[in-house]
Amino acid sequence: MMSTRIGLGSVTRRVAFAPVIGRNRIALRTLIPKRGVQIQSLPPSASEEILNAQRLKRPSSPHFTIYQPQLTWLSSIANRATGGALSALLYGFSLAYLVAPDTFTSVNIVEFVAGLPDYVKYTGKLILAAPFTFHFWNGLRHLSWDMGKFLSLKGAYRAGYAVLGATAISTVALVLM
Numbered sequence: 299m300m301s302t303r304i305g306l307g308s309v310t311r312r313v314a315f316a317p318v319i320g321r322n323r324i325a326l327r328t329l330i331p332k333r334g335v336q337i338q339s340l341p342p343s344a345s346e347e348i349l350n351a352q353r354l355k356r357p358s359s360p361h362f363t364i365y366q367p368q369l370t371w372l373s374s375i376a377n378r379a380t381g382g383a384l385s386a387l388l389y390g391f392s393l394a395y396l397v398a399p400d401t402f403t404s405v406n407i408v409e410f411v412a413g414l415p416d417y418v419k420y421t422g423k424l425i426l427a428a429p430f431t432f433h434f435w436n437g438l439r440h441l442s443w444d445m446g447k448f449l450s451l452k453g454a455y456r457a458g459y460a461v462l463g464a465t466a467i468s469t470v471a472l473v474l475m
Contacts, residue, residue: 369458377436380429387426420473427472432465 340348395402411419439457442448448457 370454373436373439373458373461377433377440380433380436383429384433423473423475424469427469428465431468431472432461435461435464435468 391402400406411422414422439448439461442457448454
């Protein structure tokens, strides 16, 4: 009778007639204190600011700081860089030719290069030949990987050193032409 005056009558009835699994849940609910959660309405731009603040606290990709540099990932980065540089050069020259076709004719380019000192010509050839040959030979290495060749660690390193050697030889050959 006393429990009905305090307001616990329905709770005690539920506990008494509930199955054992239900009793444990009810007991756990009464034992665990509830935490209050504060909810605040934010504009859509605030969510982006919160996300950017969280991203600043994240560590950057650790492969540069904790792993020893390896031929495989250095050559992969170099392949991407040389491909991007060669593409930028090609698109840049193509756009320049579209904008001013009379300035970038073959005759004008040959006359301009002929007037340069020899050390500038060889330096320019080296700057153009090294990325081109590296990208070419490393592209063949990637094609061999696609065919299932040189996939072991030893094979990958052998192919990597072969690419570096072929790049050096073909770069010197192109510069001396």
